[in-house]
Amino acid sequence: MPDSMKPRDAGDAHEATLGERLAARGVSRRAFLKFASALASMMALPPSMGLVMAQAMAQAKRPSVLWFPFQECTGCTESITRSHTPTIEGMIFDMISLDYHETLMAAAGHQSEAAREQAMKDNAGKYLLLVDGSVATGLDGAYSTIGGQTNLSWLTEAAKGAAAIIAVGTCASFGGIPKANPNPTGARAVSDVIKDKPIVNIPGCPPIPVVLTGVLAHFLTFGSLPELDALGRPKAFFGDTIHDRCYRRPFYDQGLFAKTFDDEGARNGWCLYELGCKGPVTYNACATVKWNAGTSFPIQSGHGCLGCSEPDFWDKGSFYKALPVGQWGSAATLGGAAAVGVAVGAAAAYAARRRQDKIAKGD
Amino acid sequence: MDLLTFARGPGLQWAVTIFVIGVLWKLVGVILLRAKPDLSEPRNPSTWKGLRLIITRSWPRKEFLRSTAFTEVLGYTFHIGFLVALLFYLPHILFFEDVFKGVLGVNFQQVFGVQWPYFSGGVINFFGAVTVAALIAVLIHRIVSPVKRLISNFDDYFSWFVTIAPVVTGMLAYGHVGAPYQTLIAVHLLSMELLLVWFPFGKLMHAFTVFLSRGTEGMQFERKGASL
Amino acid sequence: MSGLKDIAVTVIGASADQPGSDPSGNASAILHEIADLLERLASDGSQGMIDLRAMPLTSGDRAQLEEVLAAGAVRVAIDAAGPTEVVETVYPGVWWTRHHNESGETVAEFIEVTVCPEILKSHIEDVREGGAQLRRVLVPDASDANESDD
Ligand code: HEM
Ligand code: HEM
Numbered sequence: 001m002p003d004s005m006k007p008r009d010a011g012d013a014h015e016a017t018l019g020e021r022l023a024a025r026g027v028s029r030r031a032f033l034k035f036a037s038a039l040a041s042m043m044a045l046p047p048s049m050g051l052v053m054a055q056a057m058a059q060a061k062r063p064s065v066l067w068f069p070f071q072e073c074t075g076c077t078e079s080i081t082r083s084h085t086p087t088i089e090g091m092i093f094d095m096i097s098l099d100y101h102e103t104l105m106a107a108a109g110h111q112s113e114a115a116r117e118q119a120m121k122d123n124a125g126k127y128l129l130l131v132d133g134s135v136a137t138g139l140d141g142a143y144s145t146i147g148g149q150t151n152l153s154w155l156t157e158a159a160k161g162a163a164a165i166i167a168v169g170t171c172a173s174f175g176g177i178p179k180a181n182p183n184p185t186g187a188r189a190v191s192d193v194i195k196d197k198p199i200v201n202i203p204g205c206p207p208i209p210v211v212l213t214g215v216l217a218h219f220l221t222f223g224s225l226p227e228l229d230a231l232g233r234p235k236a237f238f239g240d241t242i243h244d245r246c247y248r249r250p251f252y253d254q255g256l257f258a259k260t261f262d263d264e265g266a267r268n269g270w271c272l273y274e275l276g277c278k279g280p281v282t283y284n285a286c287a288t289v290k291w292n293a294g295t296s297f298p299i300q301s302g303h304g305c306l307g308c309s310e311p312d313f314w315d316k317g318s319f320y321k322a323l324p325v326g327q328w329g330s331a332a333t334l335g336g337a338a339a340v341g342v343a344v345g346a347a348a349a350y351a352a353r354r355r356q357d358k359i360a361k362g363d
Numbered sequence: 364m365d366l367l368t369f370a371r372g373p374g375l376q377w378a379v380t381i382f383v384i385g386v387l388w389k390l391v392g393v394i395l396l397r398a399k400p401d402l403s404e405p406r407n408p409s410t411w412k413g414l415r416l417i418i419t420r421s422w423p424r425k426e427f428l429r430s431t432a433f434t435e436v437l438g439y440t441f442h443i444g445f446l447v448a449l450l451f452y453l454p455h456i457l458f459f460e461d462v463f464k465g466v467l468g469v470n471f472q473q474v475f476g477v478q479w480p481y482f483s484g485g486v487i488n489f490f491g492a493v494t495v496a497a498l499i500a501v502l503i504h505r506i507v508s509p510v511k512r513l514i515s516n517f518d519d520y521f522s523w524f525v526t527i528a529p530v531v532t533g534m535l536a537y538g539h540v541g542a543p544y545q546t547l548i549a550v551h552l553l554s555m556e557l558l559l560v561w562f563p564f565g566k567l568m569h570a571f572t573v574f575l576s577r578g579t580e581g582m583q584f585e586r587k588g589a590s591l
Numbered sequence: 592m593s594g595l596k597d598i599a600v601t602v603i604g605a606s607a608d609q610p611g612s613d614p615s616g617n618a619s620a621i622l623h624e625i626a627d628l629l630e631r632l633a634s635d636g637s638q639g640m641i642d643l644r645a646m647p648l649t650s651g652d653r654a655q656l657e658e659v660l661a662a663g664a665v666r667v668a669i670d671a672a673g674p675t676e677v678v679e680t681v682y683p684g685v686w687w688t689r690h691h692n693e694s695g696e697t698v699a700e701f702i703e704v705t706v707c708p709e710i711l712k713s714h715i716e717d718v719r720e721g722g723a724q725l726r727r728v729l730v731p732d733a734s735d736a737n738e739s740d741d
């Protein structure tokens with residue numbers, strides 16, 4: 001269990017700096033510097049920023065964080081809590097004062113709602129709002145409620161006092177699987193509902209934990225959010241496609257493709273493009289940061305990328321169809337088009353002949 | 364809907380549909396036209412031999428060899444380059460095989476017993492670069508040569524543009540140059556769709572009609588006893 | 592039970608981050624930068640740092656770097672959230688730092704041009720806390736003091 005969820009020892013938790021907290025947890029400043037350097041490197045900051053970040057973060061007070069779960073599967077929380085100290089992504093829970101997280105908090109029922117309201121009041125204008133899951137907007141939000149209140153009302157209410165909102169996972173970022181066709185609950189992304197607050201999207205199904213660490217570190221060090229791309233994703237982690245950084249890329253370039261999952265090409269580790277890899281059109285850091293403490297990522301394990309950090313990835317056709325496949329229409333449409341074409345051509349020729357006849361007759 | 368979703372979805376489907384309608388419309392329309400009756404005495408009993416003009420017009424007659432060499436060589440260069448880039452690049456082949464299977468219900472490989480051969484990305488880009496260079500050269504020639512410029516209209520320039528556009532955008536997409544890949548690929552697909560839509564209604568239709576006109580002309584020449 | 596070894600998997604050329612083996616020129620660029628940084632360190636004491644993961648290095652580039660920047664007199668093993676290795680190269684003031692995580696993966700790799708890399712220094716806060724801890728150890732009856740829970 002993340003340490004911050006433990007009952008607070010008499011009032012000091014909010015006051016303690018991040019550096020002190022980590023030291024109390026046995027993370028030496030040396031280890032912290034190492035984390036910060038690695039993080040700076042991962043975020044493509046100048047290497048000297050590692051020290052700056054370590055110093056700034058050590059002095060930082062941990063921001064109050066409210067984490068709201070909406071239409072979600074808890075996979076995002078799983079992904080992030082499965083990362084534990086002493087790893088960089090495990091620092092997430094040391095970096096924040098997590099004042100509300102349904103799944104992780106000990107309190108329940110009215111008690112937990114009271115905690116939420118208290119935190120919102122105490123830290124008005126300063127807290128970070130983390131959301132996983134999409135926002136149901138159908139029937140005024142009635143499809144998804146907590147304690148009798150809709151997610152929609154929670155979000156609009158809590159957004160008012162938030163310094164910034166971080167949408168964790170594809171559902172909060174882009175609507176996710178709940179928004180899949182035909183979207184019965186009217187699921188929307190956080191950014192579809194809230195327009196007047198800075199929002200960072202950290203999509204992924206689940207998202208890469210260290211991206212959250214990076215965003216928080218940036219916030220603690222510079223007091224601002226990192227640079228974002230057009231879809232609101234931190235550029236440092238979403239600046240390249242999977243394909244850009246894929247170690248199978250030389251095979252793509254050479255035209256060496258696996259044709260099935262168990263052929264010679266698959267065994268040789270060739271490119272998975274023909275088997276439906278969406279790496280070329282997917283922005284995420286899996287190919288460099290990887291998963292499970294740097295062990296592997298889907299393509300390394302022999303499966304094409306699903307494109308889970310892109311909007312509407314579930315509605316873009318089969319995961320196993322190559323990108324150019326299945327897009328052009330159907331034989332029936334083409335047959336219809338051919339019939340129309342022949343008919344129009346025949347009519348045109350007929351009209352031309354009629355005109356010739358008329359001219360010949362001298363009309 | 365983002366650009367790529369449009370380009371991959373409705374954009375592509377409409378372009379293909381318009382292309383099929385347009386090509387058949389124009390072809391059927393031309394074929395069913397009534398030929399002007401030729402009242403002169405035929406010099407040859409059979410005119411079928413005239414069809415060989417379809418082939419022999421593919422290279423210039425000796426008399427014109429020197430004056431047309433430049434256009435001929437460049438013309439062949441960009442046509443071949445274009446077709447190689449189009450037909451022997453794996454992502455394209457996946458697309459064509461998919462259409463093939465969708466229309467005929469069988470796999471390309473099952474019908475022909477072989478895999479559709481393809482080149483690596485580097486080779487395709489080489490052909491692409493040669494194509495672009497040759498197309499730029501013919502454009503310059505078109506502008507510089509007074510006669511060619513005089514007989515050129517919007518159709519010529521626009522057809523040139525829609526021909527070079529997919530090659531340029533394809534290479535940019537391959538190299539991830541200048542914009543996010545999704546944008547590049549969307550632009551590549553849109554340029555290809557523009558080509559498809561324009562194709563039947565402009566001079567690009569020569570890809571089909573050139574054979575018709577050579578054949579007809581050959582048969583007329585044969586009838587007149589002209590040397591082919 | 593069949594293991595991975597029973598499946599005829601031969602992964603070729605997949606030495607992950609090393610796209611090719613020919614030197615790309617990046618290594619010489621780095622070496623020239625190091626030379627510049629060394630001059631600056633010598634003249635006004637300003638420090639420099641190069642992130643080796645910030646640019647693509649082929650295995651040829653690495654070989655070139657390792658050959659020129661061979662290990663010198665100092666080699667330090669740090670154990671902080673996974674092993675970290677700090678080696679002073681044959682060029683005094685040029686340090687090669689490799690950070691690994693607990694599972695041995697390299698998480699960051701730097702060339703530092705400085706008289707002493709930051710990570711080697713004891714942090715004054717740690718010193719203070721360590722001192723207090725030592726006091727507690729020396730005074731056995733101060734058992735009510737907070738122990739840090741490692
Ligand atoms: C050097 C020249 C070219 C290069 C490097 C190139 C590159 C590409 C690439 C990388 C794709 C893959 C799209 C994906 O993975 O989603 C693609 C798709 C495609 N390109 Fe090209 N291209 C070139 C020329 C052309 C030309 C001349 C045409 C046709 C006029 C064309 C038509 C297409 C089509 C139909 C697709 C498949 C559509 C799809 O992906 O849904 N390309 N091209
Ligand atoms: C089998 C198919 C084709 C044949 C036999 C053919 C034949 C020809 C011929 C004989 C010319 C005149 C050559 C010259 O001016 O030197 C020409 C020009 C041209 N063709 Fe094609 N063509 C074919 C397909 C295509 C396709 C598919 C495209 C583009 C999508 C294309 C684009 C062009 C262009 C842009 C020109 C004008 C070049 C200029 O500006 O001088 N052709 N073609």
Ligand code: SF4
Pocket residue numbers: 242243244246247248249250252270271272273277278279280299304305
């Ligand atoms: S496996 Fe996917 S991401 Fe990797 S090179 Fe092939 S298409 Fe690109």
